[in-house]
Amino acid sequence: MRILRAAFLTSLGLPCFGSLVLKSPSVDTSQFVVTQFVTGLSTPLSTLALSDGSVAITTSAGIFRYTDTDHDGIADGPGVPLFTTDTGPHTGLIRAGSDYIDGNTGDHMITILQPGATPASPLTSLGALQLTFPDDWEHNQIGIAARPTPNQAGFYDLVFNIGSRFDHDLSTGKVTLGGGLASGTLDGDSLYVITLDLNGPLPVASNLHKVASGIRNVIGMGFSATGDFYFADNAIDGTGPGGDEPPQAEELNRIAAADLAGSAQNFGYPDCYIQYRSGTQIGSGCVLPLLTFQPIPNGTALGSESEGVTQLAFAPANFPNGFNNGIFLGFAGKFFLTGTDNEENAVVYYDFATGNYLHFSENSQDGVYMPIGVMTTADSLFISDYGSGIVYEVRAAVPEPQSLGLITLGLAALACGARRPGVFRK
Numbered sequence: 421m422r423i424l425r426a427a428f429l430t431s432l433g434l435p436c437f438g439s440l441v442l443k444s445p446s447v448d449t450s451q452f453v454v455t456q457f458v459t460g461l462s463t464p465l466s467t468l469a470l471s472d473g474s475v476a477i478t479t480s481a482g483i484f485r486y487t488d489t490d491h492d493g494i495a496d497g498p499g500v501p502l503f504t505t506d507t508g509p510h511t512g513l514i515r516a517g518s519d520y521i522d523g524n525t526g527d528h529m530i531t532i533l534q535p536g537a538t539p540a541s542p543l544t545s546l547g548a549l550q551l552t553f554p555d556d557w558e559h560n561q562i563g564i565a566a567r568p569t570p571n572q573a574g575f576y577d578l579v580f581n582i583g584s585r586f587d588h589d590l591s592t593g594k595v596t597l598g599g600g601l602a603s604g605t606l607d608g609d610s611l612y613v614i615t616l617d618l619n620g621p622l623p624v625a626s627n628l629h630k631v632a633s634g635i636r637n638v639i640g641m642g643f644s645a646t647g648d649f650y651f652a653d654n655a656i657d658g659t660g661p662g663g664d665e666p667p668q669a670e671e672l673n674r675i676a677a678a679d680l681a682g683s684a685q686n687f688g689y690p691d692c693y694i695q696y697r698s699g700t701q702i703g704s705g706c707v708l709p710l711l712t713f714q715p716i717p718n719g720t721a722l723g724s725e726s727e728g729v730t731q732l733a734f735a736p737a738n739f740p741n742g743f744n745n746g747i748f749l750g751f752a753g754k755f756f757l758t759g760t761d762n763e764e765n766a767v768v769y770y771d772f773a774t775g776n777y778l779h780f781s782e783n784s785q786d787g788v789y790m791p792i793g794v795m796t797t798a799d800s801l802f803i804s805d806y807g808s809g810i811v812y813e814v815r816a817a818v819p820e821p822q823s824l825g826l827i828t829l830g831l832a833a834l835a836c837g838a839r840r841p842g843v844f845r846k
Contacts, residue, residue, distance in 0.1 A: 439454060439456055439787070439810075439812070440454060440781055440785060440787075440788050440791065440803065440805070440810075440812050441454065441781070441782075441785060442454060442780060442781050442814070443781070443782050443785070444766075444778060444779040444780060444781065444782045446778035446779065446780075447778070447780055450817060451740045451743075451816060451817055451818070452740075452814050452815065452816060452817055453493065453814070453815050453816075453817050454812055454813070454814050455492070455493030455494055455812065455813050455815075456494065456810050456811075456812060457475070457486070457488070457493060457494060457495055457802065457811045457812060457813040458477065458486055458495045458499070458810070458811045459809060459810050459811075460809050461477065461479050461809040461810070461811065462479045462480040462481065462809060463479060463480045463508065463509055463806050463809070464477050464478065464479050464793060464804040464805070464806065464809060464810075464811050465478055465479075465508075465509050465510060465511060465731075465792065465793040465804050465806055466478040466510050466511065466512055466513035466523075466731070466793055466795070466804070467513070467793060467795040467802045467804060467811065468513045468514065468515065468520065468795060469795070469797045470485065470539045471535075471539055472539045473487075473488075474486060474487045474488075474539055474540075475487075475488075475495075475802065476502060476513060476520075477499065477804070477811055478508065478509070478510035478513055478522070479508070479510075480506075480508045480509065481501075481504065481505070481506065481508075482501060482502070482503050482504040482505045482508075482510075483501070483502045483503040483510070483513065483522065483543065484499030484500060484501055484502060485499055485500045485501075485502050485539065485540055486499045486500075493813045493815060500540050501542070502540075502541075502542055502543045503522065503533060503542065503543040503545075505524065505526070505527070507524055507526025507527040508524060508525070508526045509524075509525050509526065509806070510522055510523065510524050510525070510526075511523050511524075511525045511561050511562050511563060511639050511730075511731075512530075512562060512563055512564035512565075512639070514564055514565060514566055515566075516532075516566045516576040516578070516616065516618060517568075517574065517576065517618050518534075518535065519532055519533060519534055519535070519546070519618055519623075520532075520533040520534075520535070520543060521533065521564055521566060521578065523562035523563065523564040523580070524562065525560065525561045525562050528550065528551040528552065528553060528560060528562065529548050529549070529550050529551070529599065530548060530549040530551075530562060530564060530578070530580060531545050531547075531548045532545070532546045532547050532548070532601075532616065532618075532623050533545060533546065534546050546622055546623055547599075547600055547601045547622055547623050548599045548600065548601065549580075549597060549598075549599050549601055549602060549614070549625070550597070550598045550599030550600075551582070551595055551596070551597060551606075552595065552596040552597075552598065553595050554585070554593050554595075556585070557583075557585045557593075557595070557608075558583070558584065558585060558586060558587060559583025559584050559585070559636065559637040559654075560583065561581075561583060561637065561639050562580060562581070562639075563580065563581045563638050563639040563640060563641050563651070564578060564579065564580050564641070565578075565579045565641040565642045565643060565649070565651075566578045566579070566616075566643075567643045567647065567649075569615055573619075574617065574618050574619035575615055575616065575617050575618070575619075576615070576616045576618060577613050577614075577615055577616075577680065578613065578614050578615070578616055579611060579612070579613050579631070579641060579649065579680075580611070580612055580614075581610070581611050581612075581635065581638040581639070581641070581651075582595050582606050582607065582608050582609070582610045582611075582612065583608065583609070583635070583636060583637045583638065584608050584609045584635075584636045584637060584689060584690075585608045587656060587657050588656045588657070588667075588690050589690060590608075590609065590690060591607065591608025591609050592608075593608070594606060594607065594608075595607075595608065597628070601616075601623060601624075601625040602614060602625040602626075602628055604628050607630065607633070609633055609634060609635055609636065609689055610630050610632060610633050610635065610684070611630070611631050611632035611635055611638065611641075611651070612628060612629065612630050612631065613627075613628070613629055613630075613631050613680065614626070614627065614628045615627040629684075630684040631675065631679075631680055631682075631684055631685070632651075632673075632675065632684055632685050632686075632687055633684050633685070633686045633687070634686040634687040634688045634689045634692070634706055634707075635651075635653050635673075635687050635689055636653055636654060636655065636656065636689045636690070637653065637654035638651050638652065638653050638654070639652070639654070639730050639731060640652035640729060640730055640731040640732035640749060640750075640794075641732065642732060642733065642734060643677075644734060645734070646677065647677030648674055648675070648676055648677050649674065649675040649676075649677070649680055650672065650673070650674050650710075650732065650747060651672075651673050651674075651675075651732075652670070652671065652672050652673070652729040652730075652731075652732050652749055653670070653671040653673060653687065653689070653709075653729075654670065654728065654729055654730070655668040655669060655670045655671065655693070655696070655727075655729075656668040656689075656690060656693070665696065665697075666696050666727065667693075667695060667696060667702075668693040668694070668695065668696060668702075669693070669694050669695065669696045669697075669699075669712035669713055669714055670712065670713040670726070670727060670728075670729045670751075671687075671693075671694070671709035671710075671711070671712055671713075671729075672709060672710050672711040672712075672713075672729075672732075672747070672749070672770060673687055673707070673709050673710055674710045685707045686705070686706050686707060687706055687707050687709070688703065688705075688706030688707070688708075691703040692704060692705060692706035693706075693709075694708070694709060694712040696714070697714060697715065699712070699714060711770060711775075711777065713726050713727075713729065713751075713768065713777065716778070716779060724763070724766065724779060724782065724783060725753075725763055725764045725766075725783065726751045726753075726764060726765075726766040726768050726779065726783065727751060727752075727753060727764040728751050728752035728753055728754075728764060728765070728790075728792075729749055729750070729751055730749075730750050730751065730752055730790075730792035730793070731749070731750050731792060731793050731794045731795075732747050732748065732749045732750075732794065733747070733748050733794040733795050733796040733801070734746075734747055734748075734796060735747065735748060735769070735796060735801075736796045736797060736798055736799055736800060736801060736816075737798050737799075738798050738799040738816060739799075739801070739816055740816055740818075742771070743769060743780075745771065745772050745773055746769055746770050746771040746772050746773075747769070747770045747772075748767060748768070748769055748770075748780065748794045748796065748801055749767070749768045749769075749770065749794065750767055750790075750791050750792040750793060750794045750803065750804075751764060751765050751766050751767070751768065751783075751791070751792065752764075752765060752790045752792050752806075753765030753766075753783060753790065755789075755790065755807075756789055756790070756807045757789070758785070758786055758787055758788060758789050758807070758808075759784060759785065759786040759787075760784045762783060762784060762788075762789070763783050763784045764783055765783045765784075765788065765789070765790060765791060766779040766780075766781060766782055766783040767779070767780045767781035767791050767794070767803060768780060781803070787808060788805060788808065789805055789806065789807025789808050790805060790806040790807040791803050791804070791805045791806075791812075792804065792805075792806050793805075793806065793811075799815060799816065800813050800814065800815050801813070801814040801815075802814075
């Protein structure tokens with residue numbers, strides 16, 4: 421539904437309310453502790469666990485490192501800059517071997533970054549893939565994921581998206597790939613893979629090919645422990661000024677590990693999809709989604725909604741049973757609205773074992789705007805609220821046995837700081 425624009429507004433003067441609460445009726449909240457890991461950031465989105473247990477967080481100013489030496493769920497102090505840029509948002513930050521890869525929607529660049537001598541040392545750019553979109557291209561956001569290339573040590577397959585030019589029509593025109601590491605002319609509505617050789621002093625790119633067509637607006641993607649590739653597709657907007665009721669349901673899709681090197685699969689956009697609310701299949705001849713996100717009944721006529729899917733992350737292994745074998749997904753809902761004005765901005769959990777999903781954090785919470793950034797470690801879920809400037813950490817109140825002794829839990833004092841939000845719009 422919602423699309424991320426690579427532009428920033430001045431501060432909206434958003435009010436400071438309480439913390440994100442796991443108040444879904446499907447969640448035993450006594451199993452978890454939620455802390456405000458960092459507050460007062462400018463449009464935080466992507467997070468990444470570093471080699472020493474510290475956390476990198478992207479903001480409108482670049483990538484910053486935060487530590488939590490006493491493991492109380494609150495960062496020790498201000499972030500240390502690792503990579504500075506005045507563009508953003510950074511819609512992807514991932515690891516490939518000892519290097520990192522940053523997907524920056526602001527300058528439409530995917531940059532391979534080399535760590536310094538210590539985790540606090542600045543990151544160095546080793547090269548980039550530059551995407552050039554026509555000016556009117558609606559979905560120019562960058563999603564990225566990587567896996568080790570099978571049977572090739574030091575090689576990594578990097579997946580990235582070329583979203584649709586329009587809201588509900590097939591793309592026309594092309595997107596240009598350049599920037600030194602590779603070049604090509606790319607189709608819209610597609611996912612591509614390129615192989616990176618990271619063995620030498622500089623990366624070498626090869627084997628660019630399309631792996632999916634019929635996608636609209638993908639940011640959230642990743643590889644499971646089995647090697648299967650999962651991605652979330654942001655659905656066609658509704659009609660009218662607000663676009664509130666979409667024709668299509670948000671999707672979670674999967675490509676089996678063995679199929680990633682094969683021919684591109686067609687996932688249906690714009691003519692083949694599952695209808696919102698009714699669950700009816702519209703069109704035919706496409707790969708149907710693994711799952712669509714329909715409103716969950718919660719005692720109201722319409723049900724509790726989740727719209728505007730963005731990032732996804734695989735569940736922490738040390739979370740309580742029922743929340744340790746699946747995928748967490750962040751939803752923007754109605755952009756920079758909060759409380760009952762945003763009844764679509766849940767954080768959703770999908771369970772591999774049951775095939776069901778629930779609202780881990782319910783929508784319509786005061787002070788929660790766009791909890792769209794999600795990242796997990798073995799024992800924590802980090803949720804970045806792009807609108808409030810807060811990054812939350814969620815840990816198990818009683819860790820699973822393998823994580824005992826590793827976690828000391830604490831509660832965060834409420835805080836609120838200046839923020840300069842970006843733009844999510846239909």
